[in-house]
Amino acid sequence: MSGLGLYFNEESFNRLFPFYFQLSPDFRILNFGKSLAKVCPDLEKENLFTDFFEIVRPHIKTISLEEIIKNSDQHILLKYSKTELLLRGQFEQTGDSLLFVGSPWFTSMSEVIDRKLTFEDFAHNDALLDLLHVLNNAENTSKELKELLLTINTQKNQLKKDKEELNRLSYVASANKNGVVFTKLDGSIFWCNDAFLALTGYSKSEIIGRTPIELGRTMDTDKEEIKKMIDSFYAGKSFEVELLHARKNSTPFWSRVKAQPITDSQGNAMQYFAMLEDISLKKRYDESLEIEKEKYRGIIANMNLGLLEVDLNDKILMANQSFLDMSGYAIEEMVGHKASGLFLTQESKKILQSKDRLRSEGISDSYEMNVKDKNNEDKTWLISGAPNYDVQGNLIGSIGIHLDITDQKEQEQQLYLLSLIAEKNINAVIICDPSGNIEWANTSFLKMSGYTENEILGKKPGKLLQGADSNNETVTYMSEQIAKGLPFNCELVNYSKNKEKYWVRIQGQALYDKNGVIIKFFAIEEDITAWKVLEEQKENLISDLAKTNKELEDYAQIVSHDLKSPLRSINSLISWIKEENEKDFDEQTMKYFSLIEHKVEKMDHLIEGILTYSKIDKEVSKGENVNTNDIVKGIIDMIHVPEHIKVTINNPLPIIKADRFRIQQLFQNLIGNAVNYIDKESGLVEIACEEFSSHYVFSVADNGVGMAKEIHSKIFETFKAYTTSKHSTGLGLSIVKKIVLFYKGEIWLDSEEGKGTTFFVKLKK
Incomplete structure (x- = not known):
């Protein structure tokens, strides 16, 4: 690889090895990767390495620079003492310092999620991602890829000073069993290893100068995957694709291609390197595995017994439909949550602890457990629990078969x-x-x-x-x-x-x-003979009472009609007398006639009030949606409000379930009373409402004459009027209270003489 120039800056190094750290000769931490900082949050520069890390493998009696350098040709397993996190990788001496390049050792995707890691936190070539997707040969490939990238990154910093490092990189790339190529920015290949030649069947002279697309594309290669490669390449980004790759002899094979740009100190791409891996065997294995998984998935989904899978931390990984039906939860409400937190009582949690110990020892058993379902109902489940292992035989949690025996x-x-x-x-x-x-x-x-x-x-x-x-x-x-x-x-x-x-x-x-x-x-x-006799007597009494109430209601209607008829006649006669003798009557006589008219009007109001009061709890409530805001606005527009009085609604009033006519009667009496009993030059009536979880509290406040405290408890009594106002019939507040009680509500007031009155009405939602 004479003349080859590879350049890395700190950003590209972080992309390749986000879990690295660098040590000084006295084992002080000089620098560490961005992703390592996420999984080791307490780690800071200048920390002492031995305060935070323990070398688990190989066993080193005394940690020293010489001992670590002596073991630099093999994998090192470290444990982060704060969180028990395991890191595996390799130490390399770079000048006076030591460089550790590695990655976390996770056994399940849940561990990655628990530590808030994402795909971007791992190098795109990190084999751990393949391990988490249950790819059997990913660990070896990832290990070789990391060694290759570690070598490339090391040579990037020392290429100009140390030609020996460049030779080492070339040796690693050449010896790799996966195909490795380096390309220029136009995509043409300028170097490849022997494994690439073996995989594709081409000679080196047939490869150099051509692009990977030219060499690898077949008629059946996925065009979307090729487009992904091209777009990422020209955008200077890394990529990973799986596609059907051509051979010289026209027999294609399934391949995984991982590529990474090599950048200069400004982060600009200078070259590309790519690794080609034959995954044909894995593809066949995956297809067979998916068929088997689909078969067993159908069995599990349709079995009558509830199945639940949890990890070592009791977090739910999977549940079948029967378990969802038993528990009342949806799958998205359970996955990632602790089973003990969702279902178990305090007593049951103690039982589960003993069962967890059995699972850790590889023991299966059956037991009964008292649980709570989503509706907080008590249930009894018969559970057959067994340990759960991964493909390497490591304990990863447990599986339970559940039978609801509550009815039994x-x-x-x-x-x-x-x-x-x-x-x-x-x-x-x-x-x-x-x-x-x-x-x-x-x-x-x-x-x-x-x-x-x-x-x-x-x-x-x-x-x-x-x-x-x-x-x-x-x-x-x-x-x-x-x-x-x-x-x-x-x-x-x-x-x-x-x-x-x-x-x-x-x-x-x-x-x-x-x-x-x-x-x-x-x-x-x-x-129940005696009870039946009493029930029959009760029904007879209810029937008699209903008949009596109907008769009283009919009587009230008749009386109100018979009383109103002569009142209307009296009122008409007075009007005619006044019109015909307007010039003959003196002022005092006209006052007497006006007084008679007021008394007739008051008698009419009193009769109407009696009729209304008698019918409040007799009529069937419609139970419609009533907009109290519209009701109150309509009342304000309907009643006579003197110019010196202002009526306001302080906040939007709610929609309640009630009878519109009754609610209108309620507010019309309260607002009408408030307006009628204001004696100030500037009057104010304020209507408001406060909402609570189960009810509303309405208020009607005025700055009128107010009332003495000794009559507060008496003003709701029928025909009791504690004012000389011509408007009072003694029935208005009685009607209001009867309506409130009809809706099982409450009414009260706060009043002080000379300052005003506030009525409060509590109605259920």
């Missing part, structure tokens, strides 16, 4: 409770065989039915107890449920031995053995 456990508990009920219960209890014949009954049943034990054994309960008034639909329902082996719950008329009729509430259920076969039926009968 509940049934066991029910059987235990039933045994207590049968023994202690004051209600009647009977147990029947699978054919429905009575095998046992408690004392309460015998007392309730009037039969003796000998008279009931071997008989069917229906034939003994049912009669003319026993509802046929209920009897059919019980028979169908029993035939299906399902629980039943109903009320039925039974007859005692002496033909006395009594009501019972019956609860029954089938009992199963471990194979799901019905072995018994049991039923509990509660005598």
Whole structure:
């Protein structure tokens, strides 16, 4: 490789070896790579190497410069003491300093994710990426590539001073079993190793001066991969592609091509080098592996048992559909999370710790576990757990097969409770065989039915107890449920031995053995005769009350109509008298007529208020979406607001579920009251609302006359008016409170004489 010039700056060195560090002769850290800084966050320049790192392999009794140089021809395994991270690589002496070039030793992609590393944190040629994608031969290839790049980078800094380093790089590239080529910026090859010749079948003279595209393209080569190569090449970027590569003898092979620009001190590309690897065997292996994986993936996905895979840190890697159905979670809600944090109770976590110890020893077993599903419901799972290994035989986690046995456990508990009920219960209890014949009954049943034990054994309960008034639909329902082996719950008329009729509430259920076969039926009968009598009386009272309320409502309608009719006549007569005798009446008489008109108007308002008050909780609520902001604005436009009074809405009011008419009545009374009782030259009414998690609190505030504290609790009483205002009927606030109570809300006020009043209304969302 005489005359070849390779140039590296710190940026390109970092791209090639992002996990390097450089040591001074006294083992102080002089510099380290950008990605090493991410996985070793406590590392700083001038730190002592031995304070942070331990040489795990090979074993070195005393760490010294001589010992490390002596082992520089082999891989070194380091452990970062702060996080137990393992680094593997090689030391090389560069002048007075030592250079370590390597990469982390990860066994799963989750470790990369946990340390917040991305693809850009690794050199594009780093074999660790291939290892994480389960490529069997990636480790050897990555090792050779790193050695090659390490040699290239070392020679970049010392090429002008040390010709021996250049020869070393040439030797490594030449000896590499993968094909290596160097190209100019126009893409023409100016050097290749023997492995490249062997892979392609060309001679060196047939290769030099031609481009890799010319030599490698076939009719079946993926055009997108070729375009990716060309675009990256002319952009001065590294790239990695897998494509079908040509041979001279026209027999193509699958190849992986990794390429990297060689830059000058300004970062400009000067040359390109590429490595060509034959991956035909790997491709065939991957295809076979994918077929097998797809086959087992289908089996796992469709199996009735829940399958869960976790790593050594209990983080979920995979779950099948049955497990998702059992747990209630979606797959994206579980992957990457700790299983113990999602499902286990504190007691179960202790059990899991003992199981983790068994897995670490390679032991499989089965056990029951109390868990919580996504809905926080208690479940019992039967779990068969086994250790999980990678292709190298290293323990990487565990796999569990899960069966939900909640129903079975509940049934066991029910059987235990039933045994207590049968023994202690004051209600009647009977147990029947699978054919429905009575095998046992408690004392309460015998007392309730009037039969003796000998008279009931071997008989069917229906034939003994049912009669003319026993509802046929209920009897059919019980028979169908029993035939299906399902629980039943109903009320039925039974007859005692002496033909006395009594009501019972019956609860029954089938009992199963471990194979799901019905072995018994049991039923509990509660005598509800007295309750039925009371229920019938209650229904009669409700019916009578409904009839009375309807009559009162009709009466209120009639009375309001009959009272309003003469009031309208009186009002018309007064108007006619005033019009016909306007010049004959003196001022005092006209005042009397005005007073009569006001009283008539007040009487009309009072009648309307009584009618409204009586109908508030009688009408069916529509339950529509009501925009209270629009309701309040409409009221402000509708009512008479004197010019000296300003009515404002302080913040947007919400949309609530209610009846529009009732809400309008509520706010119209509150806002109308506020306007009517302002005695200031500059009046102000402010409407606002505050939202809480389950309710809203509306407020209507004024700067009017206010009220004394001793009447605060009385103002909502019907027909109670604590003002001399001509507008007061004593019903406005009573109507407001009745509407609020209709919606199960609350109303209260804050008021002070001379300063004003604020009413608060709390309504549920």
